[in-house]
Amino acid sequence: MTEPTPSPARRPEAAPPPEHTGDALVELDEVCVHYPIRRGVVFDRTVGWVYAVDGVSLRIERGRTYGLVGESGCGKSTLGKALLRLERPTSGSIRFDGIELSDMSGRRLRRMRRRMQMVFQDTLSSLDPRQSVESLLVEALRAHGLDEGSESTDRLLRELLSAVGLPAGALRGYPHEFSGGQRQRIGIARALAVRPELVVADEPVSALDVSVQAQVLNVLRDLQERFGLTYLVIAHDLAVVRHVADRVGVMYLGVLVEESDSDVLYERPMHPYTRALLSAVPVPDPEVEDRRERILLPGDLPSPAAPPSGCRFHTRCPWSRPGVCDVERPSLRDVGGGHLVACHYAESIERGRSPAESG
Amino acid sequence: MALLEVRDLAVRFVRRGEPTVAAVDGVSFDVPAGRTVGLVGESGCGKSVTSLAVMGLLPRDGTEVSGSVVLDGTELLGLSRREWDRRRGSEMSMVFQDPLTSLNPVVPLGIQVSEVMERHRGMSRRVATREAESLLDRVGIPDPRRRLREYSHQLSGGMRQRALIAMALACRPRLLIADEPTTALDVTIQAQILSLLRELVAETGTALVLITHDLGVVAGMCDEVNVLYAGRIVECADRHALFAAPRHPYTAGLLESVPRLDTPRGQRLAPIAGSVEDNIPWSVGCAFSPRCASALPVCSERSPAVETVGPGRLLRCHNPLDTDVGNTESSHD
Ligand SMILES: Nc1ncnc2c1ncn2[C@@H]1O[C@H](COP(=O)(O)OP(=O)(O)OP(=O)(O)O)[C@@H](O)[C@H]1O
Ligand SMILES: Nc1ncnc2c1ncn2[C@@H]1O[C@H](COP(=O)(O)OP(=O)(O)OP(=O)(O)O)[C@@H](O)[C@H]1O
Ligand code: SF4
Ligand code: SF4
Ligand SMILES: [Mg+2]
Ligand SMILES: [Mg+2]
16 A cells, blocks of 8 residues: 555544654744735726735644634635645645745645645535545545545444444435534534545534534534544634634734633733634623623724734724824734734733833 | 414325325414424435425415414415505515525615515605614624625625515514524534524514424524424424424434533434435324334324313324423423
8 A cells, every 4th residue: 555645644543643742743934915906997906905815924733623713704714725725825834744845836735735625514515416426535545546445445434434423324325315413523524534634614503403513513522533634724712712723823814913822812812803803702690691891892894905004903992092003013922831922002901001101 | 461372283285196295284382472483304304395385475276275373363274465565575585595585686785674664664765774774783794884785695694684684574574484594504513593583572572483304493592382394383482492302203213412611522323314305294103103213003003183181282293201200390481
């Protein structure tokens, strides 16, 4: 049996224990994805840019889960696609296992893609409804030259299905015959079929009923332990991300505004936007709901085609200080123990003082 | 007598060549004036069909509606279409999940809001426009005069939902039904809209029926909560009692399966087994029985009836979970 790439085989039966050695599988450095806004009847003219992702740096350690949260349009999906090179970054560097992807193309890129897979909100809805689950999975294998003859493929498919908690009989079914939760499991099986090292899951449970969400989240966790997978989980649901992620990044208008280990971020959010976001998440406990303090943000998200000057959050930030926040763009700095915050006044805000008082 | 009394409401969709769908299957609940009552449950359990039936907005063809819907002493089921149109708007109105589809894309916002008032409150165009402007201002739309001339696609999702709430309030309805009013919105915008709804209920005394699948939204908004499963209410309780000690296995299962911000991290979630596809018909037994960890043999043989198990607390279950004696009723207001 030959491996198409020098990566370690991740057969279900040969599952290596997850290693937390702290080496980065993914390293993004100042990644930008800008989409042109085009106008014009005869000649396409570029009249502006959507700064969908505008200078994001982060690293994801092998065997770990990085959670990316933020509101609609902040650039989460675009960043995920750039990482898998489904989108070409305008600038910046994307390294996977030490290999630079940002300028890669053609066969080399296709080979790399086997090692990185994506699970969407409803992966199967985009697929041919007349294709059975078996043929969907075989097709995924074949696309990467991993179909190794009927017997071993057969065994692999069965193992895949059982890993995601579906009966082997599901192979003969068609996507529409399954419930949302089952379809999502099939989508995950399909992503895992090619034995990736990295799985980018973009809103993997947001289309599911709450009772079924938990099943899929548990499946994702079990698979990670079993196959030593590395995850980038993108979601707008902060409770879901808290549950799955070791490290969490909060995006606002194309940039990271805060990043830290999950426990720290949720215990001690320091960026005003993260604080507002967390204070707005409803908690299923009336006693908590009645006495918690809410930070209501005024207004709407600004357009990513015309991001505010200085700190991008200054138009909605209750602590914004004119003359500083609207002029100087705060950099993402370490406030201790790897807790990164992009706010001029993070420390004084945390101490409960307004920036004005802190001088 | 409550402002709205729904009794044994049943809605069946009958299509030739297709099996009949019993979307709502004997639902009863009360909504007193000035209170917020929640209908909560997963996709397809009949929340929207219930609200459409109360509003008289279900398609007439192929739909069988039975039971009783009494608003302020008047039976609504069986009213003529015209009668119903008159009440909808003046006495009751509705906010939908997707504001884009409920606003007219080719009519400026201002005209849409002021028309409601011209029609139902007999205002002149001029007065109605002025009133519309103050309404938009009231629901937190900045620069309302300019917004009145804009079209729905020019507004953000949050602004559209505000506009829709403004329209729903234009006639000072006594009953407002909000069907997943914030599901399509971001959390910070959701927080704005929920706080707006809370203020409006407190100020105007409007009765609010809040439909949602989000238990967190229910916990912060509703006085009473009805939990729906497969077209029937399986548990009804005051929100404090419900969240302190859910007694129906489905309610308890829902609460245990959601990841939440206020519990220790890293615990494995306890999902409910299976999915609604596994349900059995209520006519046979408890629809939830194939998924229920507390199921007894009787559950798949006899349909559980609704029982009153405490003040304002209803339960439909053969084998409910125990209460922690003494602590559930203490937080009643
Ligand atoms: N192909 C494209 N061309 C132009 N603009 C785009 C394109 N794809 C995305 N955008 C814009 O880029 C911004 C970021 O989009 P993106 O889909 O990454 O956001 P997101 O954080 O994933 O949002 P959501 O939570 O709604 O999925 C948005 O303003 C979006 O409209
Ligand atoms: N016009 C219709 N014809 C036939 N069946 C319908 C019709 N409208 C709704 N149904 C069915 O009735 C059931 C209840 O639907 P309803 O829309 O009330 O669910 P819901 O609780 O609002 O769900 P969601 O959370 O997804 O909005 C579903 O099984 C649905 O498929
Ligand atoms: S830099 Fe200023 S505007 Fe930005 S988050 Fe901090 S206080 Fe608010
Ligand atoms: S009636 Fe039986 S099956 Fe249904 S919820 Fe109660 S215990 Fe479970
Ligand atoms: Mg997205
Ligand atoms: Mg609905």
